[in-house]
Amino acid sequence: MKGRRLLTSFLAAVCAGVFVLPAAACGGGNMPPIGDDGMAELTYPDFEETPSDKNSWEYIPEDNDMTIEWYVDVSSWPIPAENDVLRKIKEETGISIHFTTPVQDDGQKLATIIAGDDLPDIISTMTSKTQTLASLAQQGYVYDINTLAEKWAPTLFENVPEDVMEWWAYGNGKTYGIPNHYYSYEDIPEGEQLQPNGGMMVRKDLFDAWQAHAEEMADDSGMISYEALDGSTKSVEWQGYITTPEGFKEAASWVMGKYYGSGKGQITTALQLSQFTDQGNASLEWLAQFFAIPFETQDGEYEYRFTQEEYAGMLYWLNDLCSTRVGGNTLISRDNFTQTYDGVGSVIAGGKAFATLATPQDYQMHFATAKDDGYEYVSMYITNSNGDAPVLADIRGYGYLMNMITTDCERPDLVIKLFDYLSSEEGQRLVCFGVEGESWNWTDEEEPKIAYTEDYLALKGTQGAADLGLMTMDLLLNYQYYDNVQPRTDHGKTEAEVFRSNLKRPLSVYAYDYNLTHFVVDATDERFQEYNNALTRINALIGQQTTKILQAASRSEAEQIYQQTVELLEKRNLALVIELNSEAYRATKEKLGITVAWPAWQEGYVDPLDRTQPNGDLSLYRTY
Amino acid sequence: MMEKLTDLYSDAYHRFKKAIFLFAGAIVLGTLVFAYLSHVQIDGGTEQVYVTLDVLFYIFCGLLPVAAAGVGCFVYVYCKRQKVWLSRFRKSKLNRRVGVFDIVLAVIIGLFCILCIYPIVYVLAGSFNQGADYSIGGVWILPRVFTFENYAVVLKDTDFWTSYGVTIARTVLGTALALVFTAIVAYAMSRPNLKFKKTFYAINLFTMFFSGGLVPYFLIIKSVGLYDNFLVYIIPSLYSVYNMIVLQSGFASISSDIHDAALIDGAGEFRIWWQIYMPLSKPVLATIVLWLAVGHWNSYFDTMIYTNSEELQSLQYFLLKAVQTSSMTEGMPPEMMERLSSQTLSLAAIILSIIPVFCFFPLIRKNFASGIMVGSLKG
Amino acid sequence: MVDEILTRTESEAETSDNTAQKGDRKIRKPWTGNDWVLVGMASLSVIFLAVFAYAPLYGLILAFKDGDGWLNISQAISVADWCEFDNFIAFFEDPDFWDIILNTLGLNLLQLLINFPLPILFAVFTAELMSDQYKKFVQTVTFFPHFISWAVYGGIFLSLFALDTGLPALLQQWGLTDSKVDILGDPDYFWWIIIGTSLLKGMGWGSVIYVAAIAAIPQELYEAAKMDGANRFHKIAYITIPSIAPTITLFFILSVSGLLNNGIEHLLVFQNTSNIERSEVLDTYIYKYGIPDFRYSYATAIGLLKSIVSLFLLVSGNWVCKKISGKGIY
Incomplete structure (x- = not known):
């Protein structure tokens, strides 16, 4: 009996441990009070404010020596090794940076960091993760940039473009981070049109072969007549026949009939789409832009993509390509539906697709490999059956990673100065081109303003260049600035690099500002969590159903599945998603002061369509 | 006297056999490798490289007849020695017909x-x-x-060697300690005369199914001071219920008579466990060692979640990292892409990480064939 | 649930104690030094589990709280409102609920039927090989695939089954199929892909415990059987299999209790939007809609459901085994 009692007390002690430990672990579970604006009320440390008479980072004490933790929540962001750029940053600001990244993108590292009260000084998250960004701000984990800058880095407002700051502001007018890889209105030279974000590419040799064939089909006046999708008869310049949906289908069938096979130089698919994921397919968005499907209604209200009639029409056209067989093979290979990123890449790299709608920059290595093997791809466009000019989204996105200063940061006054320094012209030159005098010099000529040193050009592409650190610290990169001042001669770029940067540039004539479609839904709204849950499930459903619609055996079957899908979407609370999206859309329009957002409906819109140039404006190719 | 002679003869014969086969094998392998290398496109290969490879290929081609002669020589001796050498193929050691x-x-x-x-x-x-x-x-x-570039990229990093050291340390230490810890518990659990046996089992089995999730676990790790500490690789993996069950089934299959006899001789339970049961259970222990060691060798998740400093990176974590930064996600900005290379790196990383495992495996298998059964269950 | 096990084990304790030490319970002998040593040894596990398994269990509270959307789980646990069974109900009401359950159970039962016995047969027949060197070679080589991650290993099959460039195109070319068989996209094939690939990758590794068990069977048994004129199959049926039967039972019970677990890495490689209706299982569902969306409460609730069912399976599996063979884990 004595033994039993002893054992019982032992077990009781263990149980007590079980309850005490979590309580100890949970210690930091208090949360800051929520203010009237729905955001956590932040308290700021009590450091002396910095005047604005000179650059804020010049106020950093000479003897400052600190190391900050910078967590980048993307597994594939390459952590830079110790290099000259980082040494220069240390020299200028006294701050050394210790970077960490997760090895998996499943969100677990971030979850433990936050729960463990183990916040780094800076967190960088992908701008596409809007919920994470909003929650970090709302639940009081990050400082707002406006207040920090007002107190300790007034010059930051001059260095970070206003439109970029504005863009990311929440309902209370405050911005909680600074993005990288942004293209600001302020920096875009007048008259320059940005590249589109997506694009269509076609294998040049097959394209030329078809064009020769099309020229023979043309009548005396150089026109080709054809039966349009709506049953009417239309005609178009022979060069542009391939840019109509009807003509593209004919070209695809012709090419498939002549070049299908698994041998060298032969193709296995006429139109290659991106990888199908449960978030949908990027190619469908690019095609919708080529088909000029507006993202708002005539009276300026938000319109949901999938339920649009034109969008359904586009899906049916794709279904037609998926079900039309030439010699037993469909124009869009069924392989496409199960391919991974690598699978799509190998089709492109092997030149096995006649045309592709896969995001060109995601596969630029593959396009370059194909070119090396003799299968060059060039850009092309396609229009809807009505003949409206494509309205493509340009790459002006507001960033790729968002950099936020956490409330655990002990010296936000110094870190914001670091942000200021990196965003300034001096910092940008350092980040983009390395240390002045070492890898580049500033020239007084009009353009270009940067000239690489002989040393750098000799080292480029070798191990030695890594230590110079160009472009490794791209976390606050203003890409348009880089583009404006980068060397245009003696640029040290290889032919392949120039080719890659030119991939879709000819399509710039059809590219417009699409930023309104990336509106930020207010995370402080009480319906937000429900909205977000519905949205994830809706996107997954659309991802699944789209593959079914495209693979349907006939048009009527495709229509039936589409109808079913719309019904299912309604069951999954599509109404709520549309409601919140519409509100956010309206609010964003107000903020930007825009009434008509769809480019083709704006005043002063000039139809740029030129059917005689099916590849876009090839004169836009750059040599650097 | 005769026996000695045959022994000597046989010894020389075996040395001869070994040498011949090593030599012939090396020549054939070399010929194949250079036959391939002299015909394949080499990345960044200069004229000089191609010529050298061609020359090497011809040298090995020239050596082939020599190797063939050596093997022929051996076959001749073999036939003479065996006389009816065909019979070798028909019979095995147990004299069973094939x-x-x-x-x-x-x-x-x-x-x-x-x-x-x-x-x-x-x-x-x-x-x-x-x-x-x-x-x-x-x-x-x-x-x-x-x-060779893929290997060069992975190998040139000094962190690679640090992480190799960390992984070897954790594998050796972690496996040894976990084995002892699990075996102690398993022994007690295998004894029919253990008091509160059912309670102990209930406490153990329950945890196989219910866990509080990653974050609460992380908080515990942190509050007991294991965060960013080398011991985080050792202590949390000291014990696993699954391994305990397998091990105790091994112990339970040892006859109780041995236990009782030892008890009568005055040995305590602890001594019986260490001096009798452990040596008798080699196959089970070997299996558990294999599981534990491979588990330690392949783990990266604990490095990612529970550590923060570079000195604590494990090998798999390092390799995954090297691979991740060269892989990419769709939707990255175009400028970003130019700095990223390809998936071949990850393949080189895999090869580098599995070589040691297969050097170590034969040591484990040796223990399979000795000792007693795994997996007796309690009646 | 816990109570149920405890009472169950309690009642079993009585029966087993009776067989082990007859009459012991009535007399209540005082504890000997060795009893203390044994209890001390077993208590090590209790201390370990108290810290690393029981202490984190407070996280399960989250399943009953409205904690979705909180970044900090500790905060969600302490501050969020109770919501009773809302998280569970939300899962039951998910339109995909029945598909997910069907897939989880179907796939795992198939695995239990096919992937559980085959490594045993493999170990048995490898032991029958005549050459020792060949045996060693086989037992080493079949481990290779275990060390290659699913992402890479699966990648081989993705290119092998690619419609235009892989096996389906070849089969059509050779006239074996009328049209290209869409192995990767057709939901009907998904389970079989998983079964097949996990066999190829895991059979060698999975057989290691049986290899060890067979190696430990005394050779004298076989020699004696040979004297009695037993042939090879007699030996397998009457010596090898019965000798390793306890091992088989043990791992069978453990497998049954793992009936709701799927290797996520494996499934995600072969999952795509075309076969999702047959490829979505509990684990992939939690992985995709849990942590990335900060739906901690929802994920915890589903995990808790899983745990309860698994525990039930273990208890009943053990019960069935005891009924049939008279032996169980406890």
């Missing part, structure tokens, strides 16, 4: 082995292939554009 079944079995298992070796061949081929070319696909058995 039947159809044996051949069919050997062939089927052989085919399965090929299926198992193939992935390694595939990974090897990819790891020596140039990245951009690999993306076209179709590298199945041999590299198309040969390069």
Whole structure:
């Protein structure tokens, strides 16, 4: 009996441990009070404010020596090794940076960091993760940039473009981070049109072969007549026949009939789409832009993509390509539906697709490999059956990673100065081109303003260049600035690099500002969590159903599945998603002061369509 | 006297056999390698490299007849020695006749082995292939554009060697300590006379199914001071219920008579466990060691979640990292892409990480055939 | 649930104690030094589990709280409102609920039927090989695939089954199929892909415990059987299999309790939007809609459901085994 009692007390002690430990672990579970604006009320440390008479980072004490933790929540962001750029940053600001990244993108590292009260000084998250960004701000984990800058880095407002700051502001007018890889209105030279974000590419040799064939089909006046999708008869310049949906289908069938096979130089698919994921397919968005499907209604209200009639029409056209067989093979290979990123890449790299709608920059290595093997791809466009000019989204996105200063940061006054320094012209030159005098010099000529040193050009592409650190610290990169001042001669770029940067540039004539479609839904709204849950499930459903619609055996079957899908979407609370999206859309329009957002409906819109140039404006190719 | 002579003779014969086969094997292998290398495209290969390879290929071709002569010589001696050498193929050690079944079995298992070796061949081929070319696909058995660059990239990092050290340390220490800890518990659990046995089992089994989730676990790790500490690799993996059950089943199958006899001799339970049960349970212990060691060797998750400093990176974590930064996600900005290379790096990383495992495996298997049974269950 | 096990084990304790030490319970002998040593040894596990398994269990509270959307789980646990069974109900009401359950159970039962016995047969027949060197070779080589991650290993099959460039195109070319068989996209094939690939990758590794068990069977048994004129199949049926039967039972019970677990890495490689209706299982569902969306409460609730069912399976599996063979884990 004595033994039993002893054992019982032992077990009781263990149980007590079980309850005490979590309580100890949970210690930091208090949360800051929520203010009237729905955001956590932040308290700021009590450091002396910095005047604005000179650059804020010049106020950093000479003897400052600190190391900050910078967590980048993307597994594939390459952590830079110790290099000259980082040494220069240390020299200028006294701050050394210790970077960490997760090895998996499943969100677990971030979850433990936050729960463990183990916040780094800076967190960088992908701008596409809007919920994470909003929650970090709302639940009081990050400082707002406006207040920090007002107190300790007034010059930051001059260095970070206003439109970029504005863009990311929440309902209370405050911005909680600074993005990288942004293209600001302020920096875009007048008259320059940005590249589109997506694009269509076609294998040049097959394209030329078809064009020769099309020229023979043309009548005396150089026109080709054809039966349009709506049953009417239309005609178009022979060069542009391939840019109509009807003509593209004919070209695809012709090419498939002549070049299908698994041998060298032969193709296995006429139109290659991106990888199908449960978030949908990027190619469908690019095609919708080529088909000029507006993202708002005539009276300026938000319109949901999938339920649009034109969008359904586009899906049916794709279904037609998926079900039309030439010699037993469909124009869009069924392989496409199960391919991974690598699978799509190998089709492109092997030149096995006649045309592709896969995001060109995601596969630029593959396009370059194909070119090396003799299968060059060039850009092309396609229009809807009505003949409206494509309205493509340009790459002006507001960033790729968002950099936020956490409330655990002990010296936000110094870190914001670091942000200021990196965003300034001096910092940008350092980040983009390395240390002045070492890898580049500033020239007084009009353009270009940067000239690489002989040393750098000799080292480029070798191990030695890594230590110079160009472009490794791209976390606050203003890409348009880089583009404006980068060397245009003696640029040290290889032919392949120039080719890659030119991939879709000819399509710039059809590219417009699409930023309104990336509106930020207010995370402080009480319906937000429900909205977000519905949205994830809706996107997954659309991802699944789209593959079914495209693979349907006939048009009527495709229509039936589409109808079913719309019904299912309604069951999954599509109404709520549309409601919140519409509100956010309206609010964003107000903020930007825009009434008509769809480019083709704006005043002063000039139809740029030129059917005689099916590849876009090839004169836009750059040599650097 | 006669026996001694045969022994001597046989000794010399075996040395002769070994030398001949080593020599012939090296020559054949060399010829094949250089036959391949002199015909494949080499990434960044200069004229000089190609010429050197051609020369080497011809040298090995020239050596082939020499090797053939050596093997012929051996076959001659072998025949003389065995006289009726064909009989060797018919009989095994147990003097059983080789039947159809044996051949069919050997062939089927052989085919399965090929299926198992193939992935390694595939990974090897990819790891020596140039990245951009690999993306076209179709590298199945041999590299198309040969390069050492993938290995160079992984190996040149000093962190690589640090992480190798960390992983070896944690594997050795972690496996040894976990084995002892688990075995202590398993022994007690295997004894029929353990008090509160059912309660102990209930406490153990419950945890196989219910866990509080990653974050609460992380908070516990942190509050007991294991965060960013080398011991985080050792202590949390000291014990696993699954291994305990397997081990206790091994202990339970040892006859109680041995235990009782030792008890009568005055040995305590602890001594019986260590001096009798442990040595008798080698096969189970070997299996558990294999599981534990491979688990330690392959783990990266704990490095990612529970550590923060570079000195604590484990090998798999390092390799995954090297691979991640060269892989990419769709939707990255175009400027970003220019700095990223290809998937071949990951293949080189895999090869580098599994070499030590297969050096260590034969040590484990030696213990399988000794001692007693695994897996007795309690009646 | 816990109570149920405890009472169950309690009642079993009585029966087993009776067989082990007859009459012991009535007399209540005082504890000997060795009893203390044994209890001390077993208590090590209790201390370990108290810290690393029981202490984190407070996280399960989250399943009953409205904690979705909180970044900090500790905060969600302490501050969020109770919501009773809302998280569970939300899962039951998910339109995909029945598909997910069907897939989880179907796939795992198939695995239990096919992938559980085959490694045993493999170990048994490898032991029958005549050459020791060949045996060693086989037992080493079949481990290779275990060390290659699913992402890479699966990648081989993705290129092998690619419609235009892989096996389906070849089969059509050779006239074996009328049209290209869409192995990767057709939901009907998904389970079989998983079964097949996990066999290829895991059979060697999975057989290691049986290899060890067979190696430990005393050779004298076989020699004696040979004297009695037993042939090879007699030996397998009457010596090898019965000798390793306890091992088989043990791992069978453990497998049954793992009936709801799927290797996520494996499934995600072969899962795509075309076969999702047959490829979505509990684990992939939690992985995709749990942590990335900060739906901690929802994920915890589903995990808790899984745990309860698994525990039930273990208890009943053990019960069935005891009924049939008279032996169980406890």
